[in-house]
Amino acid sequence: MFLFVLLGSSILAFAQSAKNKQIKISPNHRFFTDENGSPFFWLGDTGWLLFSKLRREEAARYLEDRRRKGFNVIQVMVLHTVGAVNVYGDSALTNKNVAHPLVSPGNSVSNEAQYDYWDHVDFIIELAAQKGLYMALVPVWGTNVKSGWVKKDDAVTYAKWLANRYKDKWNIIWLNGGDIRGTDSTTTWKAIGSALRSSDPNHLISFHPFGRTSSSEFFQNERWLDFNMFQSGHRSYDLDTSQSEHRYGPDNYRFLLTDYKLKPTRPTLDGEPSYELIPYGLHDTTKPYWQAADVRRYAYWSVFAGAAGHTYGHNSVMQMHKPTDKASAYGSKKYWYDALNDSGAQQMIYLKKLILSKPYFDRVPDQSLISGGSGGKYNYIAATRGDNYAFIYDYSGRIFTVNMGKIVGTKVKASWYNPRDGSRKEIGAFENTGVQPFDPPGAQRDGNDWVLILEGM
Numbered sequence: 001m002f003l004f005v006l007l008g009s010s011i012l013a014f015a016q017s018a019k020n021k022q023i024k025i026s027p028n029h030r031f032f033t034d035e036n037g038s039p040f041f042w043l044g045d046t047g048w049l050l051f052s053k054l055r056r057e058e059a060a061r062y063l064e065d066r067r068r069k070g071f072n073v074i075q076v077m078v079l080h081t082v083g084a085v086n087v088y089g090d091s092a093l094t095n096k097n098v099a100h101p102l103v104s105p106g107n108s109v110s111n112e113a114q115y116d117y118w119d120h121v122d123f124i125i126e127l128a129a130q131k132g133l134y135m136a137l138v139p140v141w142g143t144n145v146k147s148g149w150v151k152k153d154d155a156v157t158y159a160k161w162l163a164n165r166y167k168d169k170w171n172i173i174w175l176n177g178g179d180i181r182g183t184d185s186t187t188t189w190k191a192i193g194s195a196l197r198s199s200d201p202n203h204l205i206s207f208h209p210f211g212r213t214s215s216s217e218f219f220q221n222e223r224w225l226d227f228n229m230f231q232s233g234h235r236s237y238d239l240d241t242s243q244s245e246h247r248y249g250p251d252n253y254r255f256l257l258t259d260y261k262l263k264p265t266r267p268t269l270d271g272e273p274s275y276e277l278i279p280y281g282l283h284d285t286t287k288p289y290w291q292a293a294d295v296r297r298y299a300y301w302s303v304f305a306g307a308a309g310h311t312y313g314h315n316s317v318m319q320m321h322k323p324t325d326k327a328s329a330y331g332s333k334k335y336w337y338d339a340l341n342d343s344g345a346q347q348m349i350y351l352k353k354l355i356l357s358k359p360y361f362d363r364v365p366d367q368s369l370i371s372g373g374s375g376g377k378y379n380y381i382a383a384t385r386g387d388n389y390a391f392i393y394d395y396s397g398r399i400f401t402v403n404m405g406k407i408v409g410t411k412v413k414a415s416w417y418n419p420r421d422g423s424r425k426e427i428g429a430f431e432n433t434g435v436q437p438f439d440p441p442g443a444q445r446d447g448n449d450w451v452l453i454l455e456g457m
Helices: 002-006 009-018 056-068 117-130 142-146 152-166 186-199 253-259 292-304 343-356
Strands: 042-046 073-077 097-101 134-138 172-180 205-209 228-231 268-270 309-312 381-385 389-394 400-403 411-417 424-431 435-438 450-456
Touching: 042 343, 056 117, 073 172, 073 309, 097 152, 117 134, 142 172, 152 186, 172 186, 186 205, 205 228, 228 253, 253 268, 253 292, 268 292, 292 309, 292 343, 292 381, 292 389, 309 343, 389 400
Parallel strands: 042 073, 042 309, 073 134, 134 172, 172 205, 228 268, 268 309
Antiparallel strands: 381 389, 389 450, 400 435, 411 424, 411 450
């Protein structure tokens, strides 16, 4: 019955419309496009343990939920560890050697005991394609290389094998690395990137780095790197006490300010900000947990600073926490299927809809819109604009002033956009000169966030 539902006419129709739509880099090298040159706004979800933790029917439930919520990229580990075993008990490798994937003939759909690890990966990738979802694959998580369990030559053999297996799938994106600094095992990461590129020249490649770092710090000039990805991480301001962490702290927009100026020009995005319902700093479960307002803040801050998209994450979903788990990581308090509908996940679509509602490729970050300074920490005001519109994000609901005249038009129409529900409330028309104050609805407090929309008239 499951397979008949899976291959229903509606999904097949969607598959045909999405066929062969590999994403590309836009002509200005700032954004992504589809095969037809239309805007592709990366809205990712971290489903890191999807391949190893979920059964086929569970994977279908997860992917369908993310499709319905407007996500279009799923970030997932191919191998979390060299001893990876999937939910059906099938091992990924022979003797934990990445150079020897354990592949058995056939692809059983009737006997779970015969499910092959790689057939299961194939099944989920194809299922994602049928739903129009891209799979951003991390070949092997960084700790395996750093710990010496993966040697460079074996990694190259594995990367070529993996790239050849999936190079004809239109919905593949490669994420080299995996929560690791590029300075750890640099030659191996460069070798993996080169192997992926030589065997699969048509799919985009980036590098998923360690917290508070960006791929641009390590591989900006590598020919295999198509776009940059940074991990702004999970620490709060009070936990960011070490200068060795990163000078940017929780201000993820600062990564954009750096990457945006680099040559060659590449798209960049936050591939791992603070997850919804994960403790500040990850490990101390007595700390407060990040909430929906926090994930909204990171999303709007980075996108308005010039990002080509954004990746959301949820503590329970990224690890696919299940009742059968002996324990949960990072204080997860929900099972993955209950966490799917948490507020932050539902609210990401409103950012995507807002950005796609205006001309896309001429959008630039522009803090000169803000008069009197942008503010610091949670009072930071983020601004972006096109030729005849501007978006200004205020996380704390504080009054701010705008330098008018930055967009075309003798007057501008102003409105408030609510990032919690996507609703919009018109304010009125204003002269497009001088300095104009704006007072968001409600009291000033963290999480009372609003977007001011200005449209030239």
